Amino acid sequence: MEAFLHQVLSGLATGSIYAIVALALVMIYQATHLVNFAQGEMAMFSTYLAWTMLDAGFPYWLAFAGTVALSFVLGVAIERIVIRPVEKAPVLAVVIVFIGLLVILNSVAGWIYTYTIKSFPSPFPDRTILGGYVSAHELGVMAVTMGVLALLFLFFRFTPLGLAMRAAAQNPVSSRLVGIRVGWMLALGWGLAAAIGAVAGMLVAPIVFLDPNMMAGILLYGFAAALLGGIDNPAGAVVGGLAVGVLENLSGAYLVGTELKLTVALVLIVGVLLVRPSGLFGRVVVSRV
């Protein structure tokens, strides 16, 4: 029973990492209706930027804020420079551009920073709580995830810009007719996603260590989490992330052993989606014409 509880706690801790990555995916999805496969590598690259700043002697929070801001700008720039030319191309062409972006970022990071793992500091105290099964950092990750979620909720719900972004994603033509610059809303969505990704990267790195392949596995779980929770619902993404973390741990520890734990977790997720095709909390669009 004790071990069971610990597996659940540890699953929640890992799950909060998936949750925050899933949040970033949901951001871009809400803005563009596309899943950005390069999201993980963008987060990894941002984390290296933070590492560079820390290495140069910046205090942690300055590096943190600087990285988030810089990532926001880079996200906007990527949308305007890399994605814009294929805006009107078929969806799969855009997916291929994402894949191109993914391999470029991965390879360039390896080239600049080499593949040796680097430790990345945590802003939280180096302590463990709850009998050592959750570290202060992991708890901090959960808190930050919830905080980011709350900020996003407030932003989308109560600011004109947030409203405009939602409108632009849903109905670009009507949005232009009320004066919304739809192109910039997409870029803004990318910027926000990149900024959240940067936060995710900086919180993940102290746990998994920083290396160019840091986000590969996590993105995959984040993708599953986002779909499980409902790709258009930030709160759902967080619940999905936590659920995937726990599910994975329990299936590994009690169901089939570690050799097939990923397989089983994925089968379960797909199973849930068969029953609820738009995810646990996905919005079912009600519409009368």
Added chain:
Amino acid sequence: MARLLGPDGRRVGLALLLLAACVLPFLLSSYRTFQLTSALTYAIALVGLNILTGWNGQISLGHGAFYAIGAYVAAILMDRFGVPYWATIPVAGFVCLGAGYLFGLPALRLEGLYLALATFALALATPQLLKWKHLEEWTGGVQGIVILKPDAPFGLPLDQDQWLYFFTLAITVLMFWLARNLLAGRIGRALVAIREQPTAAEAMGVDIAFYKSMTFGVSAMFTGVAGALGAIVIQFVAPDSFTLFLSITLLVGIVVGGLASLSGAIWGALFIQFIPNVADHISKAAPWAIYGLFLIACMYLMPTGVAGLLRAAAARLDRAPPGP
């Protein structure tokens, strides 16, 4: 181009292409012949994925799994049961037809991204399952299976690479012919109708469920045949050969080549076979960065793939006033 040359011109063009394909192995080194053989196997796999994704609009990020099943069926039959190599190909095709059809049944309920996730899961699970201890007796576990390369039969004056090339070429021609007949007629129209106007297709009496899951099966069959050929060409199968990256590579192939285009499969195959080598040649420090640049450049210049670009060029030629 088709209209420009007319149906006869097209037939002549194909014949010339085939002739060139037959002459090439006598002009090239065995190594180049081997590369072309492997490009041909990719082309078959790409036709398979293209039937599903290009024609029918179902996105699969997991076709590497069917490639792997085909490869392992061939390897296990040859290694454990002494089945001759040529006989493993149809078996691999049928096994994948079944596997694809079965996977297609639940996939019916999933669309777009969700289908992408399900197939993605398949791609991730495949190497894990191949390593699984309860299957190790068959799959050879992490060590994989080494198989022998066939000699040319009937005392033909061909070396192993040349013979395998012709063997693969024959199967490629057969599979392309099969795909063309399948897609040119009623079935092809039904697939496109399901992709473009599912509601209208249903109203017209198209059995969407059957078509979609069967498309999955047929698509997997093509890819499985390619996998079996790939295993024989490489003489080795192992879980590391069939990672998620293979599935992604196949997707890259059909998009760069051109969706819903048979000739696109050839262009795509050439791209995924040769461009990584070019990238490696340009930079050892970051070959993937070069590869990524190639990908993005391709999508900028040819958002509908090589085949789409050629089609547009041909249309422009047709429209242009005839010369003096």
Added chain:
Amino acid sequence: MRIRTLALPLAAAALLAAQPAAAQKKYSPGATDTEIKVGNVNPYSGPASAYGAIGKAIGAYFAKVNDEGGINGRKINYITLDDGYSPPKAVEQTRRLVEQDQVLLVFQPLGTPSNTAIHKYMNAKKVPQLFVATGATKWGDPKRYPWTMGWQPNYQTEGRIYARYILENKPAAKIAVLYQNDDYGKDYLKGFKDGLGAKASMIVAEASYEVTDPTVDSQMVSLKASGADTFFNITTPKFAAQAIRKAYDIDWKPVQFLNNVSNSVGSVLTPAGLEKSVGLISSYYLKDPTDPQWVKDPAYLDWLAWMKKYNPDANLNDTFNVYGYTAAQTLVQVLKQCGDDLTRENVMRQAANLKKVALPMLLPGITIDTGPDDFYPIEQMQLMRFNGKTWDAFGQPIGG
């Protein structure tokens, strides 16, 4: 890129190759009066790119050799190609090296799957597949595969070393194992179980992980729950660091054995936390460039000078740079012994004729030894224990 400039003298070499060799000189393809073509396949792209450092380090060492006049007056023309850690690509690239570039030998191709894929081909073509960069056991089989030779101590040997240590010093141990679910992890595990022999039931818990797993936290929680008091950590650097830290954080204090793959002070123990690594037992055959005990070692200083001059982009913390450096030195030794008889047969004969070769970055007491029936060049390892700052050797170098 230094590696690419090495390939430049190709055209000149082709001209020279056309001239008949002098009477006493014997050449196979790839060797001439002025150059020796050495091929290599490494993952420079894809998820295993970290290993690409080895291929680059080898090139950087050959550049130094060439700058100093080459081997018996011949320059090494090093052609290294990317296989992305994919066996089919490895076959393709190897065939290119052998058939198109016509190399004398293929040196240090990396990875068990890639080497397995080209194993038969190299032996059928009778081209040396020399000093492969993998720790699997199957590379030392001169009867069936006379053209293939390993280099590093194999994983099974190392597993057996720890097993023997446990049997001697902790016969009542309850052992937990964490391993990577692939050929490398399973090879270690097999050697370890073989070493325990009838006592294999001492292993009370096994957990595996995939390279795509973000963390091994869940596995560590399970292993602790098994009640084990001894832990064998068969993981690559990132996961090794995670496991060491997690064990400490969840207050699990077993006797820990750490595989050689991940025992770098600089790139594993420091990220994991030095104080969390105290008491770890591991084994070495190379000097760890990040271990403070070598700071004044002349061999280390030579290595450092070489790194700065020839491999400046590489990471000084990365043990792969010692690995590539030492492996390259081994090949240079073989080629020197070949003299003017640069046939593939003689290369294999000389590779199987290394006697007590002590290379600078090998640990004191560890040498390279081969013979016609012994295709395992390095077979000894030195057990060491981590004291919080550096590794302390204990006992004599031992073999499996």
Added chain:
Amino acid sequence: MTAILEVSGLTAGYGASPVLHGLDFDVPVGGVATILGANGAGKTTTLRAVSGLIRAAGEVRFAGERIDRLAAEDVARRGIAHVPDGRGTFVQLSVEENLRLGAYVRRDPAGVARDFERVFDLFPVLKERRRQQAGTLSGGEQQMLAISRALMLRPRLMLMDEPSFGLAPLVVREIFRIMRMVNREEGVAILLVEQNASLALDLASRAFLLETGRLVVGGSAADLKADDAVRRSYLGY
């Protein structure tokens, strides 16, 4: 009477095939103009070309300023509210959010708050449903919402695309009553595209008849009403 919108030589289409061939028309300040025509004559395309949703050749002036090179969002920012065909509802947002979006470009919160009250006065049903998801409204309610959203911009000109389409006669009458009121009381000019010619001609002061991309008749609404050809083809008596 000067014109708020002057269009000359407007040519536009989709891809390579032009739909409109050199239209000339205008909308007087504070007036209502209507373009009549059969299905496929190019009525919707005309509005889209004016509001910048599609590229067009020719000259479009709004209050004297050239707007034919502007993007749709910039046209909207100058005070032209386009109520598109199909009503353009943000179906997943609430009624209130739809209205807030209408006022997106405005920077006078007090004025926006007053306009909220005003549209709720005009259409009390929207006030009742302000928290409801807009996609759940009936067709008539969605049309009211679309007009209200346009009004929230405080436009000087409204482009209305088939406001009567698919609605019950009672609802249509109510909507036209309110459009007339808005025009009379606040001086908002309207360019109305309508299949229901008799309704349109009642509201409009100027009218144009569009046939396969060309304006064939233009003049005062009264003249058009009296025109035999128009009567037979479009008014049905």
